[in-house]
Amino acid sequence: MRLGSIALAGEMVLRALGRRRLSLALLALLPLAFFAARHQHVGQSIRFLVLGVAWAVSTVAFFAGVSGREAERRLCLTGSSWGSLVAGRIMALLGLGACLSGGYLLLVVMYQPVASNAGVALDLASTTIVAVLLGTSLGAILGQELEGALLLFMVWGLQFMIDPASTTARFLPFWSTRELATHAVDGPQAGSLSAGLLHAAVTSTVLLALTASLSASRLRTRVSDAGRRRRSAGRRGEPSSSAAP
Amino acid sequence: MRPETWLEQLSHELATRGLTPVDVASIVVELQGHLTEAGGDPLGVFGSPAEYASRVAASIGPVEAPVRRPGRPRIRVRDLAMSYRRRPVLRGVSLDVRAGEVLLLVGPNGAGKSTLLRIVAGLTRPTSGHVAVSGPIGYAPQSGGLFEHLTPAEHLVLFGRGRGLTRARAQREGQHIAAQLGWDAMSDGQVVGELSGGTRQKLNVVLAGLGDPDVLLLDEPYQGLDWESTRRFWELLWAWRDAGRAALVVSHAHDALDRVDAVMELGVPSREVAR
Amino acid sequence: MRDIDIPSAWLRGFLDVCLLGMLRQGEAYGYELMGRLDEHGIGPVPGGSLYPALLRLEKRGDVASEWRAGDGGPGRKYYTLTAQGRATLKLDVQAWRAFSGTVDALLSDTGREVAPR
Numbered sequence: 001m002r003l004g005s006i007a008l009a010g011e012m013v014l015r016a017l018g019r020r021r022l023s024l025a026l027l028a029l030l031p032l033a034f035f036a037a038r039h040q041h042v043g044q045s046i047r048f049l050v051l052g053v054a055w056a057v058s059t060v061a062f063f064a065g066v067s068g069r070e071a072e073r074r075l076c077l078t079g080s081s082w083g084s085l086v087a088g089r090i091m092a093l094l095g096l097g098a099c100l101s102g103g104y105l106l107l108v109v110m111y112q113p114v115a116s117n118a119g120v121a122l123d124l125a126s127t128t129i130v131a132v133l134l135g136t137s138l139g140a141i142l143g144q145e146l147e148g149a150l151l152l153f154m155v156w157g158l159q160f161m162i163d164p165a166s167t168t169a170r171f172l173p174f175w176s177t178r179e180l181a182t183h184a185v186d187g188p189q190a191g192s193l194s195a196g197l198l199h200a201a202v203t204s205t206v207l208l209a210l211t212a213s214l215s216a217s218r219l220r221t222r223v224s225d226a227g228r229r230r231r232s233a234g235r236r237g238e239p240s241s242s243a244a245p
Numbered sequence: 246m247r248p249e250t251w252l253e254q255l256s257h258e259l260a261t262r263g264l265t266p267v268d269v270a271s272i273v274v275e276l277q278g279h280l281t282e283a284g285g286d287p288l289g290v291f292g293s294p295a296e297y298a299s300r301v302a303a304s305i306g307p308v309e310a311p312v313r314r315p316g317r318p319r320i321r322v323r324d325l326a327m328s329y330r331r332r333p334v335l336r337g338v339s340l341d342v343r344a345g346e347v348l349l350l351v352g353p354n355g356a357g358k359s360t361l362l363r364i365v366a367g368l369t370r371p372t373s374g375h376v377a378v379s380g381p382i383g384y385a386p387q388s389g390g391l392f393e394h395l396t397p398a399e400h401l402v403l404f405g406r407g408r409g410l411t412r413a414r415a416q417r418e419g420q421h422i423a424a425q426l427g428w429d430a431m432s433d434g435q436v437v438g439e440l441s442g443g444t445r446q447k448l449n450v451v452l453a454g455l456g457d458p459d460v461l462l463l464d465e466p467y468q469g470l471d472w473e474s475t476r477r478f479w480e481l482l483w484a485w486r487d488a489g490r491a492a493l494v495v496s497h498a499h500d501a502l503d504r505v506d507a508v509m510e511l512g513v514p515s516r517e518v519a520r
Numbered sequence: 521m522r523d524i525d526i527p528s529a530w531l532r533g534f535l536d537v538c539l540l541g542m543l544r545q546g547e548a549y550g551y552e553l554m555g556r557l558d559e560h561g562i563g564p565v566p567g568g569s570l571y572p573a574l575l576r577l578e579k580r581g582d583v584a585s586e587w588r589a590g591d592g593g594p595g596r597k598y599y600t601l602t603a604q605g606r607a608t609l610k611l612d613v614q615a616w617r618a619f620s621g622t623v624d625a626l627l628s629d630t631g632r633e634v635a636p637r
Contacts, residue, residue: 008406016394019436067393074390077366077382078456080407272571275597279551279567290567297568304572305579 005081009088010095013064017096027056031104042112046120047181049104050127054174055156057097057131058138062148064089065139073219082219086211090136097128119184119193126200127177133207134173140214173207176200248280251287251294258298264305272301315506316344318379319460319491320365325374327360334360338374340509344459347482347492349505356512358495359387362462365493380459380491381408385449387464387495393438397430397448400437401455408456415455422451425481427474442469450478454485461485461492468497479504531562535573537616538562540582540601540609547600550574574599582608 017024031052038044076082101124108120134155142148155173162169164178176199182191252273259269280287291297320342327335334357342348350358363369365376366384392400398416405415416431423430428447437445450466467478475498486492486506494505502508542548542556550571557565577583582605587595601609 005406008403012392012395012399012403015399016392019394070386070389071392073368074384074386075404075407077368077384078404078407078452079381079409080403271597272575274595275550276567276571278549278596279571282551283554283567292566292568297572300568300572301575304576 002081002084005084006088006091009080009085010092011088013089013092014095016068017060017064017092024060027060028100028103030056031100032107035104035107039112042114043182043185045112046108046114046185047178049108050120050123050177050181051159051174053097053101053104053124054127054131054177055152057093057100057128058135059149059152060096061093061132061135062139062152063135063145064093065136066143066145066148069139069143076219082215083212085219086136086215090132090211093132093136094128097132098125101125101128114185115187116184119180123177123180123184123196126180126197127174130173130176130200130203130207133204133211137207137211137214140211140218170199173203176203246286246288248277248287251291252277252280254294255298258294259301262298262302264302268305315346316489318343320379320493321375321377322361322365323375325361325364325371325376327357327364327369327371329360335364335371335511338511342460342491342493342507344489344491345486346507347486347494347505349501349508350493350495350511351497351502351508352511358511359464361511362464362493362495366462378460381456382460382462383453383455383458384462385446385453385464385466387468391437391445391448394436396434396436397440397451400448400452401430404452404455410456419451419455422454422481423447425484426450426477443471443474446470447474450481454481459490461490461494463492464495465497466494475500531565532569535565535569536577537609537612539570539573539577540605540612543583543599543601544606544609547598549596549598553599577605581605 031049034048034052035045038048072082072085075085105117105121105124108114109117114120135152138148138151142151159172159174162172164175169175176196179191179196179199180193183193183196184191255276256269256273259272260266264272276287276291280290283290292300318341320340322338322340325335325338326333334355338361340348350361352358360369362384363386364371365378366382367378368384392403395403398419401415401419402412405412405419408415410418420430426447428444428451430448430451437448440448446466446469450463453461453463461482463482467475470478482492482494483504494501538557539553542553542560545556548556550567553574554565554567554570574583574585578585578599582602583599584602586598586600588598589595
């Protein structure tokens with residue numbers, strides 16, 4: 001997994017996504033719609049804004065993962081490392097999410113400043129990370145667009161419906177989003193910074209591990225392994241053996 | 246006629262008759278020496294440049310085509326079986342493809358040709374049997390396997406990277422192969438999703454050939470190509486074969502049968518039809 | 521033998537064999553071969569026939585060529601007989617002897633006038 005390969009994979013994901021301008025525009029405006037719907041109530045508007053960002057980012061991440069599935073497999077056949085492809089994709093999506101978050105942070109600071117703008121920034125950052133990993137892992141689990149979209153809807157539906165105070169809510173991926181938003185708006189007594197960050201960290205780790213293991217099993221082929229062996233043998237100057245299972 | 250003029254015309258005439266630049270130079274220098282020693286009018290000594298070139302071409306021409314001896318096996322399949330949802334798709338398939346050889350896979354629809362290719366490529370695991378491939382593989386699927394929202398040029402860079410090619414080299418090599426198919430890969434600003442089926446197949450073939458693989462696996466590579474492009478495809482494949490690559494090709498087209506070294510029919514208890 | 525015109529068709533047929541025979545005496549370059557053949561009464565061989573014939577022989581493997589640096593000019597291409605060429609020549613000589621013997625006999629027979637019945 002080399003830096004250049006990761007950067008190239010990321011570049012190509014951005015190029016491909018960049019061509020789908022209408023979809024990107026719609027997804028970018030989703031959080032705004034949420035924000036506007038609740039803009040009278042400071043706490044709720046922030047919470048729904050960030051949740052909107054999470055939804056938009058995870059959707060983009062999911063579809064980015066699904067659209068190139070077959071091609072990525074073929075790419076690994078020619079010797080690309082699956083790790084570079086996945087890492088590049090994640091990096092690109094994080095970049096996109098960062099841009100979106102940055103824009104909305106600006107919105108919040110200008111129109112709806114709260115006690116802790118830094119807290120909002122932190123919430124946006126951790127949410128972006130979890131969203132990217134959620135979308136990517138869903139893309140790795142389900143190769144189909146419709147099934148994945150439905151699963152995403154389910155997650156979102158539950159996220160909005162389930163009472164955040166209940167224990168079940170902690171099993172949802174974006175519990176931390178709500179917690180950190182509450183912390184930013186209402187202060188440390190209402191929302192726990194450490195609990196929120198811990199939840200985000202654990203969720204991210206689980207999703208990343210899921211993504212890695214699923215991608216590895218799907219993208220690793222007999223030949224790509226042999227190809228890498230041969231290439232590294234060539235780099236060390238050893239004679240390469242012919243591939244055989 | 247002055248010797249220089251005669252020799253110049255001869256160079257041209259020899260080149261148009263298909264002689265390599267090395268051969269042309271060799272012949273011209275030899276005759277130049279002769280004319281220097283013997284003197285005289287080249288037209289009188291040798292005849293017209295065109296006539297002479299024809300005689301040389303006839304001499305060098307198809308004397309005996311150098312016998313191509315296929316090299317060691319690059320693909321080895323033994324007793325391959327594949328079942329999909331308990332329905333057997335492949336049964337007891339064995340084959341060898343050597344370096345410098347093209348094997349054509351034929352058979353009725355659903356006989357498992359594409360599946361066999363995918364197994365050899367390493368994309369699918371067989372139910373049982375043994376597959377061994379020696380050397381890097383270039384695989385061109387019948388459909389899919391491309392990024393719908395990227396341009397051909399971007400594909401070249403991505404796939405080239407897997408082969409260890411820099412951006413510039415991948416584009417150069419890819420453009421070179423594409424040119425042999427009569428296609429300008431870099432000029433297409435369109436994304437793959439907007440390309441015609443024939444152009445997509447050309448891209449698939451180019452991507453398969455990128456980076457000098459030893460083994461080529463081509464699934465319906467010229468489906469959707471016009472007559473001229475088909476001809477170019479075969480010339481390209483023959484050039485690859487003569488360079489020592491092994492190729493396994495799936496095709497329905499009738500004209501493919503005469504253009505390959507060996508044919509294998511699936512769908513009947515697998516056996517080689519002709520070699 | 522110079523005063524007798526050898527039909528060019530015969531020359532064309534036997535040029536390859538004559539060249540092989542000539543090269544058995546030692547290596548030579550094109551112009552030199554031309555001269556040698558002429559000395560033996562076979563000729564003049566037009567340059568337009570000589571070099572293509574040499575190329576043909578080289579392609580078949582009966583003859584090998586080597587470039588040598590020339591004295592103050594472009595190099596010269598020297599031709600030598602290969603082992604295969606030597607074998608070919610031997611067979612050709614046998615064939616020629618058999619052939620010429622048959623033709624000779626035929627011509628002597630037809631030369632004799634048949635007494636009218």
